[in-house]
Amino acid sequence: MPQITRSLLFSLLLATLVGQQASARDVDFQRSIRPILSRSCFECHGPDSESRQAGLRLDVEPEHRAGTSRLLVAGAPEKSLLYQRLTESDPDDRMPPLDAHHPVSTREIELIRRWILEGARWERHWAFVPPERSPLPVVGNQNWPRDDLDRFILAGLEAEGLAPAPEADAARLLRRASLDLTGLPPTLDELEAHLADDAPEAWNRVVTRLLESPAYGERMATLWLDLARYADTHGYQSDVERPVWPWRDWVIEAFNDNMPYDEFLSWQLAGDLLPEPTRAQRLATAFNRLHRQTNEGGSVEEEFRVEYVADRVHTFGTAMLGLTTECARCHDHKFDPISHEAYYQLFAFFDDIDESGLYSHFTNATPTPSLQLADDAKQRRMAVLSARIKELESTGSTLRDRPGSSFEDWLATNPRLPLELPGRQGDYRFDDVEGSVIFNHADPERPGQLGAGVEIRSRQDGGSLHLDGDNSASFPGVGEFDRNQPFTISLLLRPEAITERAVIIHRSRAWTDAGSQGYQLLLENGHPSWSLIHFWPGNAISIRTDEPLPVGQWSRLTLVYDGSSHASGMTLHVDGEQAETTITRDNLTRSITGGGPGALTIGQRFRDRGFKDGGVDELLVLDRALSTLEVRQIHDETALNHARTTAPGSLAETHRLREDPEHLAHLSELQEARRALAKELDSTPEIMTMTALPEPRTSRILERGRYDMPGRAVEPDTPEEIMVFPAGERRDRLGLARWTTDARNPLTARVAVNRLWEIAFGRGLVLTSEDFGSQGSVPSHPELLDQLALDLIESGWDIKAMLERIIGSATYRQDSTTTENTRRIDPGNALLSRGPANRLTAEMIRDQALSASGLLVDTIGGPSVHPYQPPGLWQEKSGRTYPQGSGETLHRRSLYTFWKRTSPPPMMMIFDAANRDVCVARRGATNTPLQALVLLNDPQFVEASRVLAERCLVHGGETPEEQVTFAFKSLTSREPTNGERRLLTDLFTEELSGFEPDEARALIEIGDTPTRDALDPIHLAAMTVVCSTILNSDAAVMRR
């Protein structure tokens, strides 16, 4: 076509289009202009201050409308710089530049011209303006609306010259609402009951029944799990299992109880910060910990910790505010008003727990902070034990205050005290090392082992260890203490230099990158630091000396622990004198043994930094806590007898700890009680949750988002463009929760009702339910969205009430059948010119098959289960075996299917489930050959077809016609047409004559569910094929 003709044609077309619109209404800035500016201009003239060109900003109202800058001259496009630059004939000056990827079309330029002509009225981005009520639209058809919301829809339809579709028939509506609200199709009984109910309120009865059904909570939870990126494994690399299903069960319960949505969000964001939080409130905060976590060897802990906090921010943004924040992690957001600084202000809210960037490699310790999930009986038992321990501890302190009753007698019978201290397990002097064997003076049966590369050097009257940082000496069989055992360890050591970190002595498998469990003495910048650890940093006790150890000389270090699991029960002594220390961690609630073999070791640890050029001598290990004098005695062997002579009263502590029967009996009782409590605790399920640090961490802006480039410190804050953080509000997650659920927050309620709308219609009023920002789609019915958002808030955030309205509306009840006309004018059904027609979700597809066949086990909650999965999928990726379940666990609802992030259930992924690595707000709904293969061949669908076939043959009636009708109704919730019935009956007859007995038996034996013996195999096989055919048909795969 010649150039001229084509452009002429285009102009004509344009004129027609524009003309049509002009006659209807003025150009809508929000709908038509802002999206153009956002897409084509904001990258260089938007919120990002770094990339902003010519100081020009188009995301906020330009400051100078006329006068100095002629950017926009109302009514005069030709005088407006914006229009001039868009239409500039010199390509070098024209905007956007040629190499930009988002040109502005001729049609769009014309829109901008008209908008300027009409006055260039500017508005803030719609989603950041608080919702407002508009008058109810005037509609022509007064009879159709059932709810105010219908008026908004009808007005839109009437404006386009469309009428609503007729109401769908009762069966179709029942199927639609049952799937939308419970994720399950109606049972045949429910179907019949509803069809028989002629009362005007029949529909309301159905909606109420569905909302009260426990399956409602499961359906709603399934949607929230995508947003919460819920999974049963950690996600990175080795992808180890983590039991977080108690949180999932809490979500189901919250929906079933119709917890107000603002509370639902607040508990998850900040349940731990509520006054005297309940267990459920703390459990809800697991939401923030469901991001992926790694334990890959050698990872930099801080790199991943930062990643986790960032994930919390992104999830909060998308799930609660419908806002993308990711961009602002490295630089100012290009489209939305979230600056680089604002991002880290949000980050600061979530950067408030004592956590590690790595979970344990060698143990199954729950990453901290965590919540104990004992059942009631266990809780009661533990409460009794705790009270008993408290009581004994207080008796203990009374005993400490006075000399034991046998003290005087003991003094009398001990005019001199022996030099050797009782309770020694290990006494290594390194003077008598033979080969690699280190003699143990306390127990010759348990010698130490000298590692290759460790030297024995002479020191004064004998040998000492000299360490190179990579090798070690180990002392098997001694020091195997758990946290309830009092003990003492003493050694001489000599550092040659101050280093950031040096492992002196430890009993553990490996260092923190692997989740060290045990006890350890480190030198941190020269300061002795002593810890007992279940999981670092949140489940440990740790103290550190205030003064560093002298360099280049020998010091005697003695560690004493009283078995209390409190940091106050740990003391550090240098050269016999108790050192001033600071408590760095004080929360030890679980065992410190575990993670594989780990003998007491000196000088080095797997992948940790060893004691390079360090000297060690005279190691003593005792299975009791020493007295102050005994500690001194190690350093100065005259100490005890000197005290005996000069101040015998000072020996009371020593007597008590060693021999006072009263004390020893008390101690053994206390230890017994502690052991009993520990046993309970160690077997208590535990879940990761949020527990705010007592002292907030200082969060910093990370340059380019990099963990190792911290910049300026920031305070927790929220983007003011959305809503200013109320003055005086606490700046923590609880304050953030209040800000989020504040009635003035323009996003939260809109995002929430939009999602509820999406449940019913398959698309939200804002199509991009994940993005309400500048680049997201504008609402199809903005006034309606506002109305519903305000209604939701005013109802006390009542989700069920809102769903009841939507499902009860005339809009929802429309038939989904399309006509040429509706398809042409409203192709995507944005105007709701008809009812919704959507493919079943992955979960619905499977649950429907289970439900229709009667296989479904409707137990709610509990650990995730392992239904059928093709063999080898875990094996080929990570060498683990999929522990396929049996019996009932094969037939639970799909939201209970174990979700392994690196190898999710393939059937679910083929049907567009979210992979749960990150927060996902909206799934696709594709139509692919792989889906056909699943429904045709996956054993769980073949089994369901066969079990349904059995029901048909047994309960479905006498004739094949009746039986196929039964099957059809079970899967599609409607009566087949005569044609359909004939087709299926013919298929049955055809199959009946085609099956060999062997083939038939092979088919009907698929799946673990036993076959009903009474049925003829060939009959059953033929009916199985029929059921499978229906299960694959559009009527079963869709909700229309």
Added chain:
Amino acid sequence: MMRPPDDLDVTRRHFLSRLSMGVGAMALGSLASAGRSVFPGSIDQLPHFAPRARRVIYLFQSGGPSQLDLFDYKPLLEKRNGEELPDSVRKGQRLTGMSGNQSSLPLAGAQFKWKRHGESGAWVSELLPHTAEIVDKLCFVRSMHTEAINHDPAITFFQTGSQIAGRPSMGSWISYGLGSENSNLPAYIVLVTKDKGGQPLYSRLWGSGFIDSRHQGVQLRAGRDPVLYLTNPEGVSPERRRRMLDRLRSLDAEQYLRENDPEIDARIAQYEMAYRMQMSVPDVSDLSDEPDEVFDLYGEEARTPGTYAANCLMARRLAERDVRFIQLYHQGWDQHGSLPASIRVQARETDQASAALVRDLERRGMLEDTLVVWGGEFGRTNYSQGALTANDYGRDHHPRCFTMWMAGGGVRPGTTYGATDDYGYNITENPVHVHDLNATMLHLLGIDHERLTHQHQGRDFRLTDVHGRVIGDLLA
């Protein structure tokens, strides 16, 4: 009770007569617009320019092969074996926690014999004799570098252009952009060496992220079901399946008359394509029609399904059928300790078949439009992780330089690009970032990497994020 709408009988007969004309006639509907392929692409205007390669075979060596023992010859390391890595070379750059706390970082020379090969004179160690024979067909990049230092982020970065999960993999981008040229097979197929073990793999590496799930990689596996759920259930013969599908089609046709929804038409087409896949996949995965000389070329192991050699041969068969993106994974290159012994095993498993694939493609005239890429997620350190002894050493992860090779598909053969310092620690010339490699690969496929985008959460995402440049010197 509802009345079946039998008044539509006339229309139905009309529709069914269309159906009776077979699948071809069905294509009149939505199929025609969807293209003739199983997994149609969704982008107009692609390719952006004439492609040099029509397909890619990506031989991913998972774990991080040691460039210093295979391709990047460093006599200085042999000379200074056991001496400390000088701080002037390391320049304070980060190490992993696995060797970062070692009190000593002793340089470790390769314990293998080295020779220059071919006319191009490329260095290849004795570990890879077959690769050594084809160096004149290869383009070595010695100056690859990446940002991640741990496996998961590094391999995710390589395959999706981001260390963060949730992005589409390279094959998905290409399937999305270019679609398929085969009507019976997916555009993007993944082959994993069976029972290999080593660092785990994750299905997100071939996932489609936020792009339509049609573009996720389809795994072709050794065993009864080469594609998941491909095989009919026991007792269901192909004839029975055909009968059933015919009835299903009629059932859906009925539904179409009620609903008037083109999606139903599309669903009918998907079932037909599934049926065709049931024929074509076993056909491609059955190697029994390959003559003995092919197994001489690839090695006897190629007879064992699921081996790397069998997968290389399978890759050639898939390429012959115009599968767009064929992704292999071979685990086991993560040699932190006992490197000399275990790298021999890895080399033996992969060397002959990798070279055979290149030769085989060439003799079939397919190398010129098939891009073959060989490499892993990072390289390995020039110092020993753990103790260095007379005949043993290990190497830790090293993201700062490593070697990959490419062949065919418009890359310049017989060349070596980029260089590293004498210590094999830092790049000295022509660095090639992961994004650069990906940009170059897309370029060879006729795609401008800055223009293959997908909007998600308001932003245009691309495989190369906001980075990447096409390395012109790598192009023939």
